[in-house]
Amino acid sequence: MRRPNRMAMRVRALAVPLLLVASPCALAADKKPAEPPPDLTYSAPAAIPAGVATKVTFFGAPAGEPTGFWSSFPLKATCVTGAGKPQYTIEVPAGTPVGIGGVRLTTARGLSNLQLFMVDDLPTEARSGKNTTRQTAQTIKPMTAIEGNCEPLTSDYYRFAAKKGQRIAIEVVAQRLGSRTDPMVRLLSESGAELAYVDDTPGLGADCRFAHTFAADGNYVIELRDANYEGGGDYRYRLRVGDFPAVTAAFPVGAKRGGQTQIEIVGAAGDRVGPIAVTMPTDGPRAWVGARLPGGHSSAMVSVVCGDNADLIAGANLSAESAMPVTAPGAVSGRFEHAGDVHWFTIAGGKGKRLAVRSEARSVGSPCDISLRLLKPDGTRVGESKSTGPDEGSLDASISDDVPYRLLVEDLNHLGGVGAVYRLTFAPRTADFSFETESDKFDVAAGGTIKLKVKVTRRDLPAAIRLALTGDAAAHLRLLTPEIPAGKTDADIDINIPPDAPTGGPLAFGIVGTAKSGDAEITHPLGTDPALKKLWPRLFYPPPELDGSIGLLIRPKKAATSTAPTTAKSH
DSSP states (O other): OOOOOOOOOOOOEEOOOOEEEOOTTOOOSOSOTTSOOOOEEEEESSEEOBTSOEEEEEEESOOOSEEEEEESSOOEEEEOOOSSSOEEEEEBOTTOOSEEEEEEEEETTEEOOOEEEEEOSSOEEEOOSOOOSSTTOEEOOSSEEEEEEOOTTOOEEEEEEEOTTOEEEEEEESGGGTOOOOEEEEEEETTOOEEEEESSOTTSTTOEEEEEEOSSSEEEEEEEEETTSOOSTTOEEEEEEEOOOOOOEEESSEEETTSEEEEEEEOTTSOEEEEEEEEOOSSSSEEEEEEOOTTOSOOEEEEEEEESSOOEEOOSOOSGGGOEEOOSSEEEEEEOOSTTOEEEEEEOOOTTEEEEEEEESGGGTOOOOEEEEEEOTTOOEEEEOOOOTTOOOEEEEEEOSSSOEEEEEEETTOOOSTTOEEEEEEEEOOSEEEEEOSOOEEEEETTOEEEEEEEEEEESOOSOEEEEEESTTGGGOEESOOEEOTTOSEEEEEEEOOTTSOOEEEEEEEEEEEEEETTEEEEEEOBOHHHHHHHSTTOSSOOGGGTTOEEEEEEOGGGOOOOSOOOOOOO
16 A cells, blocks of 8 residues: 545535435344344445436345435445345435435344445446456446456456547546555556556545546557555455546635635646636535536545635735735635745744644645645744645644744645645634544343443543433433543543333434633534544545444344444444
């Protein structure tokens, strides 16, 4: 696994509220309680179109009778089959843009792990399994997505016809769906001559995306394999072949929550679409946006970050003398127009002032790897970010003078162009905290107790942290641990399920913590990012809307076997 790289149209933004959908196949969840819970590995298909009821089969360990369905985005799920491989008819509202969310199932054997699931406007076709040579390539038509899995030491081949001057976009969605596949794609002529070779696409991590305009009529072949020649049942992929724009990010990167904004959708290779109008959701960390080229039939997917305020746009701040003033709190979206560009910002000083600066780039579809340096007017370095794995550039600094300070921002890859975008957030650095858990689901009987182990990171804040429950399951739970004591950096949070709690699921809950920081109170949600990274070890940036959502199945009391948390297995 490699480190990630250092027009009129219709679009709609998708908010991702948590939603529970009851299943008509719901049964008493009291069969074989000692058996392991279902371990979802993939679904067929892994994506469905908006506005069309589609049958989806879920695969994994023997999962028993299906009893319920949960998703992180609005949909209707109706159970079709019983024991064996659970099958549901699923329909998302018409107009839902291309994007990725999470689903869970419950069965007679328990609560499943999260599985990533996609909304797509390309129809799905299955890999034949007999297409392992160029001569036996599977014939497909553009405007199709093919789903399959890589086999060790083997390539899959797909043949299609193209016309002179026709532009076709090719994309592999694999690690973004939690797969272990590190895809590599070659575009070949019918005779086997290589026309394009794409491994990691900047802005997509290990996944691939590119577009090609054909010079002549003819048949062409796509070769797809795992870059490390690995394979197996958990090396799934979705190969999209369409006319979508080769874009990965929005600009500006962020917009005000609940407001309207104009954005441009951009790619590292220079593709750009817009400006277009987007209505941001009132809650959630981001909005998905699906975008088509004029007259196109398929969409690309990007997301826009939700913020408390509209992003400022960095302008002609290419030198220390033209530094752009910023304030904390605040946010800025910037773009390196030319390779090697650097951007300068200035922020007011103040004796005893502390500042926190955070960057977003790779996590929002940009190819950039942001470096930050905070300097005094004489050039003395006050703070500097570090580049460590997938973590993005950030710095915390203490300011000792009343003079303006300057922030130097650059891309360590020295890229430039319409897709070389980034976002900065500025905040006063106060005493603060965060807390996380490695558990993201529980299967507990009514009358039982959930024990949730959490790790607390304290930044000059020893105060006690008051706790509260959130989410659709909160009404059925009693929080037995009202606070994390002052100074504690690890804790067990006990949550009781009353004996008369309604049974069934899946439900979801979260926890928020509140603490005094000086004269103010600060509130943060409990994070489950460590659990998501265990579940999808090759996905650098799990969907932020799933962070903090803890799944819950409440069993009838007689079915209780354990009150311990169920740990999701990595895929």
